[in-house]
Amino acid sequence: METFSREVENVPTLLVPVGDIQYGTEGCRWEEFKEWFAEVLKMEPEYQLLFCGMGDFIDALRPTERGLYPRDSEHIKTSLEEKVENDTEDLMELFGPTKGKWLFTLRGHHYYDYHDGTTSDSRIADRLVCPFGGDTIYGTLNFKGANQYTIFARHGQGAASSTASAITRLRNQMSGNTADLNLRGHHHRTGVEKITTMSLNGRQKAKLIEHDRHGVLTGGWLRGYIEGRIEDGLPTGGYAERAGLNPIPVGGVKVWMNPQSKGLSVEVTV
Numbered sequence: 001m002e003t004f005s006r007e008v009e010n011v012p013t014l015l016v017p018v019g020d021i022q023y024g025t026e027g028c029r030w031e032e033f034k035e036w037f038a039e040v041l042k043m044e045p046e047y048q049l050l051f052c053g054m055g056d057f058i059d060a061l062r063p064t065e066r067g068l069y070p071r072d073s074e075h076i077k078t079s080l081e082e083k084v085e086n087d088t089e090d091l092m093e094l095f096g097p098t099k100g101k102w103l104f105t106l107r108g109h110h111y112y113d114y115h116d117g118t119t120s121d122s123r124i125a126d127r128l129v130c131p132f133g134g135d136t137i138y139g140t141l142n143f144k145g146a147n148q149y150t151i152f153a154r155h156g157q158g159a160a161s162s163t164a165s166a167i168t169r170l171r172n173q174m175s176g177n178t179a180d181l182n183l184r185g186h187h188h189r190t191g192v193e194k195i196t197t198m199s200l201n202g203r204q205k206a207k208l209i210e211h212d213r214h215g216v217l218t219g220g221w222l223r224g225y226i227e228g229r230i231e232d233g234l235p236t237g238g239y240a241e242r243a244g245l246n247p248i249p250v251g252g253v254k255v256w257m258n259p260q261s262k263g264l265s266v267e268v269t270v
């Protein structure tokens, strides 16, 4: 697990998790994502913008595909890397103005592993000038002279065929740490879970303290069903359709932070 500690300006802040775009695959709702991202950028300078990379930025290779191609084939390697690099460039063109504003990016399931030990995910982190969090990252966000938030994030794993089952996985993630904000991607669903815990303080007289903790499913930008999809000359569904999954909603979330009051609210957007 990686950790981070980041000091930021003491001003109202919009924290935006971004991931599960899977750019480069046919179901990616790239135009909708771009529109959503452009709206986010307009919130500056009224709000300080911070981003968290949740993984699965580009489609590249799935875990099941990663070992399938012959690594010693220069021809296949070159073709694959050309596509990965083109897709990465498109992404970076959009993310260009946000360099340095990312707290971290995570490893997803869809990435390309280069022969030098880097991956498409770790290279994106380098280009965004932020730590590469690998599978899990836990860190502090420190507003200058004001409150501190703790953030725990992982890309996520496992199936969740409904928002309810994804929230169950999120709650389980929240039970393993005490972070103010838990982020979880992978399930292509947006959702918010708020847990209030009670604790006591004081020796002479016990004082009750309530602490609100937020968990967020960070959404996704992939369409499950594609009309008229053909594979090997025959009508064939994509991954979700073949697995009998229902269409999945697309959209993202925005986390509003007020460092003066330690207020935090989450808005689910499409």
Ligand SMILES: [Fe+2]
Residues within 6 Å of the ligand: 056, 108, 109, 110, 155, 156, 186
């Ligand atoms: Fe994933």
